[in-house]
Amino acid sequence: MDFTVERIKEYSSLFKRELIKHHYAFLNASETQRWLDISERDIKNFQQCWDELTLDQYMGDGGTYRYRRYGQLQKSKNSTCLTLHEHGPYIQSSTINQLNGGVARYFDPLTKQFLMSPVLEKIILFLSEVYDAATGMANDWNIRLHPYRILANERENGKPTPEGLHRDGVTYIATLMINRVNIEGGTTIITDNHSQILYEKTLILPLDLIVADDALTMHEVSSVQACYPNKVSCRDVLVIAFTIQGEQHD
Incomplete structure (x- = not known):
């Protein structure tokens, strides 16, 4: 990681200025790849991890379109070391997530291939630096990782945010595009706390990245439809939630 610290x-x-000014920021794929020196091989290997996701069996709408895994990391201030938490359930209050909250959800843990990816490490270190700069201090971060695959077919559209417009009860939220296959739709919408739209963006290319201040914005993603219903159709993303250690946002 020698190059990464200075880069x-x-x-x-540069990125944190946009985040502070607008409470959200977008970084296109080419910039992400160039800034963090991510190779095409690293991207391909990271994309393969999404083939190992498993069915989300906690969907309040009964949908079978979402596959995922889950895990948490810890990053201490002034350190580039990332520590994996002991695996446990994902819990959100029903106030934050009226569809799926209020219950302990036991998802399969993150795979070794996923956790060892240089893409993941570089993105996490970059975001922690951005968020430290935005808050004006180094922080101890709890980092929740949510790799999602949303399917679409002739029977049902996929819903990236089935709970609708929401916040996640964290400090900052980020979505990293991993892959789109044979789909249309999936536009990210960011609003202020009065549901007034601030920004709309469809993440298209692997490593397109959008981040937002979770306390000052809300977000949702429009449904995805298969372009050709008889072919594989999916939207793969990594949602990364940063919370300052010890803070409670619910």
């Missing part, structure tokens, strides 16, 4: 500090200052 991250240089580019995070």
Whole structure:
């Protein structure tokens, strides 16, 4: 990670200005790849991890279109070391998530291939630097990782955010595009706390990245439809939730 420490500090200052000014920021795929020196091989290997996701069996709408895994990392201030938490359930209050909240959801843990990916490490270190800069101090971060695959077919559209417009009860939320296959739709919508639209963006290319201040914005993603219903159709993303250690946002 020799190159990353200096490169991250240089580019995070540019990105954090947009985050502070608008409470959200977008980084296109080519910039993400160039800034963090991510190779095409690393992207392909990371994409393969999404083939190992398993069915989400906690969908309040009964949908069978979402596959996922789950895990948490810890990053201490002034350190580039990431520590994996002991695996446990994902819990959200029903106030935050009226569809699926209020119950302990036991998802399969993140795979070794996923956790060892240089893409994941570089993205996490970049985001932590951005968020530290945005808050004006180094922080101890709890990081929740949600790799999602949303399917679409002739029977049902896929819903990336089945709970609708919402916040996640964290400090910052980010979505990293991993892959789109034979789908249309999936536009990210960011609003203020009065549901007034601030920004709309369809993440298209692997490593397109959008982040938002979760306390000052809400977000949702429009449904996805299969372009050709008889072919594989999916939207793969990694949602990364950063919370300052010890803070409670529910």
